[in-house]
Amino acid sequence: FLESVEGHANYPQLLLHLLQNESADLSLRVIAAVTFKNYVKRNWRIIEDQPNRITDADRQIVRTSIIELMLKMPEKIQLQLSEAISIIGREDFPSKWPELLTQLVEKFKNESGNFHVINGVLKTAHSLFRRYRHEMKSQELWIEIKFVLQTFSQPITELFQYLMDLATKHSSDPPSLKIIFSSLTLVCKIFYSLNYQDLPEFFEDNIAIWMESFLTLLTADNKLLQTDDEDEAGPLELIKSQICNNAAMYAQKYDEEFQPYLARFVTAVWELFVSTGPQVKYDMLISNAIDFLASVADRPQAKQLFENEETLRNICEKVVLKNMHFRDTDEELFEDNPEEYIRQDLEGSNVDTRRRASCDLVRSLCKYFEGPVTAICSAYVSSLLAKFAENPSENWVLKDASIYLVTSLATKTKTQKLGATKASELVDVSDFYVSHIKPHLEVKQTDELPVIKADAIKYLTTFRNILPRELLFSALPSLIHLLLSKSVVVHSYAAHCLERLFTLKSPGGGPPYELFRID
Secondary structure (H helix, E strand, O other): OOOHHHOOOOOOOOOHHOOOOOOOOOOHHHHHHHHHHHHHHHHHOOOOOOOOOOOOOHHHHHHHHHHHHHHHHHEEEEEEEHHHHHHHHHHOOOOOOOOHHHHHHHHHHHHOHHHHHHHHHHHHHHHHHHHHHHOOOHHHHHHHHHHHHHHHHHHHHHHHHHHHHHHHHHOOOHHHHHHHHHHHHHHOOOOOOHOOOOHHHHHHHOOHHHHHHHHHHHHOOOOOHHOOOOOOOOOOHHHHHHHHHHHHHHHHHHHHHHHHHHHHHHHHHHHHHHHHHOHHOOOOOOOHHHHHHHHOOOHHHHHHHOHHHHHHHHHHHHHHHHHHHHOOHHHHHHHHHHHHHHHHHHHOOOOOHHHHHHHHHHHHHHHHHHHHHHHHHHHHHHHHHHHHOOOOOOOHHHHHHHHHHHHHHHHEEEOOOOOOEEEEOOHHHHHHHHHHHHHHHHOOOOOOOOOHHHOOOHHHHHHOOOOHHOOOOOHHHHHHHHHOOOOOHHHHHHHHHHHHHHOOOOOOOOOOOOHHOOO
C-alpha cells in the first residue's frame, strides 16, 4: 500500500514527521526510518524520460531538514537516516546540495563534546565518501573530490587531533574511551576514502600529523579496550585493522612520501604478529596486517627490509605458516556451513581470510626473493609432510598447510577464470601432484580426510592449465567417484573441477583436447 501512495506530494514529510514523533513506539519510528531510506533509494534519482516521483518542494524540504533531524535521533534511526543522506548525496552533492558538507562540519565543530552528534556526522561522511574507493576516474569525480577536500580536510584533521588528545586524557575511563575509539575508527576510514584516488596536497603537507598518530594507535595496548569475546573484534582490533589498510594504501600508491615512516610501520605491524593470538576476533586485523607486509614486499624501494635471510625465515615461520594452518573454526565452517566455506575458499569472495592473505604475502616475497623464500618454505613443506605421514588421521592439518604453501609458492600468475596461468620454475607442480595429491583423489573411501580431499581437488583445479593433459585425464574417474561424497564441500569441489576440465581449450583453441575419449 505504501509504495502505491509514495508518489503523492508530502509523502516523505509524513515519514519524517512520524519517525521523530517521540510519543510513538520506537520500533514504529525505526520502521518509518527504514521505509524513508528505501523510498529515497527507489525514487530520488531522476531518470530521463520518466516521471519525477518526488516533487521539487519535497526534495528541498528533505535536504534542508534531514541533517538536523538525523543528529537528534536515537542511534537505530540515525543509522537509517545517515544511509538516506548518502543516497541523496550521490545524486545531488555537490551541484544541488553544496551546503551539505558545511552543515556537517559546523555540527562537529559546535558539538565538540557530543559524541552522538560527532559519530552521526562521521558515519554520514564515511557513507558519502567511501564510493571514492571504487569510482572510475573522471573530471566530474575530480571536481567533487576537490570540493570535498577544500571543505573537509582541515576540519577532519583538527577533529582527529582533538580525539587523540581526548583518548590520552580518558585513558583510564572505559566507557569514554570506547566512544572515542569508535570516532577515531570512523576518522581513519574517512582518511582512506579521501586519499584513495590520489594523494591530496593537504594530506601530503600534514602527513606527519596523521602517520605519527597512526603509529601511536597501532602500538596502543590499553587493557581497558580489550574484550573477552573471542569472535567479535573490539575497538582496538577495529582501529588497528583500518590503520593497516591506510598504511598499505600509502605503501602501494605513495611510497616516496611514505618512505620516512615505512620501517617504523613494519616494526609496529611485526609486533602485532608476535602479540596476537589465533582467535577469530583478530582475523581481520591479521589479514590486513599481512596485506600491509605484502604491499611493502612488492615495492622495489623496500627490498632492503627483507634481504636478510633470517628476516625471511621469521616471516615464513611466524607470519605465513602460523596463519596458514587450518583452525578449529575453519573445520566448523567446513562441516556446519559448507556454502560459506566454499564462498570464501573457492569462489574468491571479498571476505579477507588469514590464509588468503598469507598466500598473497608468499607471492609478494617471491617477486624479489624467490630463491631463498622457496628454499625456506620447501624445507617447511618437507617437515610438514613427514609429520603427516607419521599419523595421517591426527596430523592432517599439516598436510593441508603444506598444500596451501606449495600452491602459493608455485603460482606466479593466476586468474579467477583460468586458475594458475604461470608456475614457478623452482617448484615442480606435476611431481607434487603425483606424489602428494593424486593418492588422496584415488582413495576409494570418498569421506576419508574430507578437508584434504577438497584441498587435492582444488590443487588440480588451480593448476589445470599447467599440469600435463594425461594427468588431468587420469583424474576424471576419481573426480566422478568423489561426486558421491557425503561432504558438501568435497562433492561441490569435484563437480566444479569436472566443469573446469571439460571446458579446457586445446593449446591452439577449439575443443578440450582428448577429454571426450571417455567411455
